[in-house]
Amino acid sequence: MKRFLYGIDFGTTNSALAIYDEDSKKIHSTIIIPSLIYFYHQLNTGKEKNYVVGEEAINAYLNDGMQGRFIKSIKQILSRSSFSETRIHNKRYNASDLVAIILKELKGRADEIVGQDVQKAVIGRPVFFDDDNVQKDTLAQNRLNKAAELAGFTEVRFQFEPIGAAFAYEQTLTKKEHVLVGDLGGGTTDFTYLILDPAKVGSKDRKKDMMATGGIYIGGDSFDAAFMWERGTPYFGKHTTYEATPGKVLTVPKSLFANICSWEQMNFFNGQRIRKDIDDYYYYSGKDRKFKNLITLIENNLGYSVFQAIERTKIALSSEQETDFTYHQMEIDIDEQVSLTEYEQIIQKDVTRITNYLEEFLQQNNIDVTKIDSLFLTGGTSMVASIQSLFKNKFPHITLNSGDNFKSVAKGLAYSGYLFED
Numbered sequence: 411m412k413r414f415l416y417g418i419d420f421g422t423t424n425s426a427l428a429i430y431d432e433d434s435k436k437i438h439s440t441i442i443i444p445s446l447i448y449f450y451h452q453l454n455t456g457k458e459k460n461y462v463v464g465e466e467a468i469n470a471y472l473n474d475g476m477q478g479r480f481i482k483s484i485k486q487i488l489s490r491s492s493f494s495e496t497r498i499h500n501k502r503y504n505a506s507d508l509v510a511i512i513l514k515e516l517k518g519r520a521d522e523i524v525g526q527d528v529q530k531a532v533i534g535r536p537v538f539f540d541d542d543n544v545q546k547d548t549l550a551q552n553r554l555n556k557a558a559e560l561a562g563f564t565e566v567r568f569q570f571e572p573i574g575a576a577f578a579y580e581q582t583l584t585k586k587e588h589v590l591v592g593d594l595g596g597g598t599t600d601f602t603y604l605i606l607d608p609a610k611v612g613s614k615d616r617k618k619d620m621m622a623t624g625g626i627y628i629g630g631d632s633f634d635a636a637f638m639w640e641r642g643t644p645y646f647g648k649h650t651t652y653e654a655t656p657g658k659v660l661t662v663p664k665s666l667f668a669n670i671c672s673w674e675q676m677n678f679f680n681g682q683r684i685r686k687d688i689d690d691y692y693y694y695s696g697k698d699r700k701f702k703n704l705i706t707l708i709e710n711n712l713g714y715s716v717f718q719a720i721e722r723t724k725i726a727l728s729s730e731q732e733t734d735f736t737y738h739q740m741e742i743d744i745d746e747q748v749s750l751t752e753y754e755q756i757i758q759k760d761v762t763r764i765t766n767y768l769e770e771f772l773q774q775n776n777i778d779v780t781k782i783d784s785l786f787l788t789g790g791t792s793m794v795a796s797i798q799s800l801f802k803n804k805f806p807h808i809t810l811n812s813g814d815n816f817k818s819v820a821k822g823l824a825y826s827g828y829l830f831e832d
Contacts, residue, residue, distance in 0.1 A: 411526070412431060412432075412433055412524070412526075413431075413432040413433055414429055414430065414431060414432065414438070414524050414526060414528045414530070415430045415432055415528070415530050415531065415532065415824060415827050416428070416429060416430070416516075416517070416520055416528055416530065416531040416532070416563075416824065417430060417531070417532050417534075417574065417820045417821060417822070417823030417824025417825070417826065418513065418516060418531050418532070418533045418534065418820060418823065419534045419571065419574065419817075419819040419820040419823060420445070420485060420509065420512060420513065420533065420534065420554070421445055421485065421595055421596060421597075421819075422445060422483050422484075422485040422486060422595055422596030422597035422598075422629060422630075422631060423444065423445060423482075423483070423595065423596035423630065423631075423790060424442055424443065424444055424445055424596075424790070424816055425442070425443055425444075425445045425512055425513075425516060426440060426441065426442040426443075426516075426816060426817050426819070426820035427440065427441045427442075427516040427517070427519075427520050427820055428440045428817065428820040428821045428823065428824035429441075429520050429523060429524060429528075429824070430824035430825070430827065432827065435612060437821055437824060438523070438524065439523060440817045440820060440821060441516060441519050441520060441523075442816055442817060442820075443463065443464030443465065443512075443515065443516065443519075444464050444465060444467070444468070444482075445482065445483070445484060445485065445512055446463065446464060446467040446468065446480070446481070446482050447461055447462075447463055447467055447480075447481045447484070447508065447511055447512070448461060448462050448463075448466075448467035448468075448470045448471045448474070448478055448479070448480050448481070449461045449478050449479040449480075449481075449498045449499065450462075450470065450474055450478050451474050451475070451477035451478035453499040460499060461511065463511060463512060463515040464515060467480070468714075471714065472715075476710055476711045476712060476715070477710075477711060478711075479498050479711075480711060480713075480714050481508065482714060482717075483596065483597065483631055483672070484505075484508050484509055484512065485509075485596075485597050486597050486631065486672075487505050487508075488505055488509065488539055488549070488550035488553050488554060489539040489540035489543070489546040489547065489549060489550040490505075490540075490546075491545075491546065491549060493505060496508075504553075505553045505557075506553045506554075506556040506557040506560060507557075507560065509553065509554060509557035510556075510557040510558075510560035510561045513557055513558060513560075513561035513563075514560070514561040514562065517561055517562055517563070527562070529562060529563050529564040529565055530563070530564075530565040530566075530830070531558065531563045531565070531566055531567075532566075532567050532568070532569050532574075532823045532824065532826045532827065532829060533554065533558055533563075533566060533567075533568055533569070533823070534568070534569055534570070534571040534574050534819055534820070534823050535550075535551065535554060535568050535569070535570065535571065536570070536571055536593075536595075536597070536598040536600050536625050537570050537571075537572065537598075537600045537601075537602075537623045537624055537625030538598070538600075538624075538625045538626070538627065539551070539598075539627075540627050551568070554568075555568075565830065567826070567829035567830060569823050569826045569829060570600065570602065570623055571593050571595075571600055571819050571823075572591045572592070572593040572600040572601060572602035572623065572625075572819075573591075573602050573604070573620065573623070573822070573826070574818075574819040574820070574821075574822035574823040574825075574826060575591050575593050575602075575786065575788040575789075575813070575818045575819045575822050576589060576591045576602055576604055576606060576786065576822060577606075577611075577821075577822035577823075577825040577826060578788075578813055578818040578819070578821040578822035578825065579591070579606065579786040579811065579813060579818070579822075580606040580607070580608060580610075580611060580822075580825075581608075581611065581821075581825070582813075583606055583607075583608045584608060585607075585608070586605065586606070586607040586608075586609070587605070587606050587607075587783035587784050588603070588604075588605055588781055588782055588783045589603070589604060589605075589606050589782070589783060589784050589785070589786055590602075590603050590777075590782050590784075590785050590786070590805075591603075591604070591785075591786045591787075591788070592785065592786070592787045592788070592789075592792065592801070593787075593788050593789050593792075593819065594629060594630075594764075594787065594788075594789040594790075594791035594792040594794075594797060595629050595630065595789040595790065595791060596629045596630045596631045596790065596791065597627070597629045597630075597631055598625050598626065598627055598628070598629050599625060599626050599628050599629055599764050599767070599791070600623070600624070600625035600626075601622075601623070601624050601625065601768065601771050602620070602622065602623045603621045603622040603623075603775065603777055603782075604619050604620050604621055604622075605619040605621070606619070607619070611825070612825075612827075612828070613828060616828065621775065621777075622771070622775035622777065624767070624771045624774075624775075626763065626764065626767040628760050628763055628764055629789075629791050630724070630790055630791040630794075631672065632757075632760045633724060633756075633757045633760060633791070633794065634717055634720050634721065634724065635671040635672050636671075636756050636757050636759070636760060637720050637723070637724070637753070637756050637757070638670065638671045638716070638717070638720060639667070639668070639671050640756045641735060641746070641748065641756070642670075642671075642716065642720065642744070643667040643670065643671070644700070645700060645703055645742065645744050646667065646670060646700060646701070646703045646704040646707060647662060647667075647695075647698055647700040647701030647702075647703065647704050648662075648664065648667045649661065650662045650691065650695050650698045650700060650701040651695065652691050652694035652695040652696075652698075653694055653695075653696075654690075654694050662691050662695070662701065666688075666691075666704075667704075670704070670707065670713065679708045685708075688704065688705060688708070689705075692705060703741075703742045706740050706741065706742060707742065710740055712739060712740070712742070715737070715739060716737055719735065719736060719737040719744070720735070723735045723748060723753075724753070724794065725793075727748070727750050727753045727794075727795065728793045728794055728795055730750070731749065731750050732747055732748065732749040732750060733747070733748060734746070734747055734748070735747075735748050750795060754795070754796050757794075757796060758796075761796045761797065761800060764797070764800065765800055765804075768800075768804070779805065779808075780807075782805065782808055783808070784808060784809050784811055785801055785805055785808050785809070785810050785811060786811045786812065786813070787801065787810065787811070787812045788812060788813055788814075788815055788818040788819060789815055789819075790815055790816065792812060792815060793815060798810075
């Protein structure tokens with residue numbers, strides 16, 4: 411019987427699994443799915459499970475009239491002590507339970523391909539789950555470990571995601587290089603500086619080759635949230651005024667709209683008190699049309715579809731100078747032109763934070779940029795024009811390389827079987 415190892419990149423936006431044949435020492439195949447779960451609106455006791463994962467989650471969400479529970483960016487709750495559990499159809503799901511659903515789906519698809527119950531995996535993790543906070547990092551690691559156990563893995567090792575990306579890049583090299591790796595995903599941006607050598611592929615001890623690792627809790631979701639705040643929330647009544655008492659005109663609290671800039675914050679609207687406040691604002695605003703859009707968004711669970719429109723805008727501006735930000739659903743109509751310059755201004759604060767962290771990373775680890783032979787970028791956020799410019803301007807003398815932005819990490823993790831050689 412063949413021996414297989416799975417390399418798993420559990421990501422904020424997408425998750426990938428690379429099947430590694432330990433006998434031939436080659437990648438057998440790679441699976442990638444969106445990191446999405448949809449729980450059906452109606453509980454069906456006849457079904458084995460009342461949810462779907464990945465691509466099917468999007469279709470089920472739309473076919474179900476967007477009335478059930480749609481969950482995305484699950485990775486971001488791993489480090490949040492404020493999240494203990496959520497109830498769906500009177501069943502409790504903690505963070506590990508939700509992550510396990512994604513991991514189990516990947517494992518099931520891979521097991522079907524190889525015809526075995528593979529229980530050995532190297533799972534990726536960011537350098538820091540939450541900006542160098544040890545307590546939150548430990549919480550996230552423990553939750554991820556429990557999720558792997560729930561998904562059916564009995565032999566598990568963890569590897570930093572940028573190191574995984576580096577090992578994937580190493581497979582393409584013909585000589586030894588000092589490489590700076592940037593892994594820019596949906597939730598985090600991680601850097602690793604290491605020595606890659608094709609002669610060392612598969613070696614058991616690579617610790618001496620890892621010279622520096624670091625990361626920051628900013629990624630593509632941060633860009634999307636910033637865009638939603640600047641260009642999306644005005645369509646949902648951010649500037650709405652209301653007259654609760656005669657002659658006293660106030661603006662609806664801005665904090666209300668911060669809660670539609672990420673999916674997990676939308677749970678803020680579940681409470682009866684806040685829903686009553688929203689209804690009052692609507693009434694005293696004279697039933698403002700744009701504020702009505704906020705109510706429509708909340709009541710019809712439209713958050714994901716709005717962020718899909720934002721994602722399309724972001725992707726288009728990775729290769730074009732301007733595009734349209736459009737959304738038309740349930741009388742919510744958004745149709746405006748956005749230029750690359752405008753988009754870059756919106757995300758500038760987050761890009762600056764990444765830039766400053768990179769400077770800090772290089773200085774703290776005494777990295778001489780003249781000795782860096784190559785740069786390797788991976789992750790969907792690495793394709794954003796501002797990020798490309800950041801690295802080209804910072805390292806004009808170094809070749810910028812990239813692999814498959816969505817599969818590189820999983821493949822590199824699969825090449826990390828040496829971690830089992832204790």
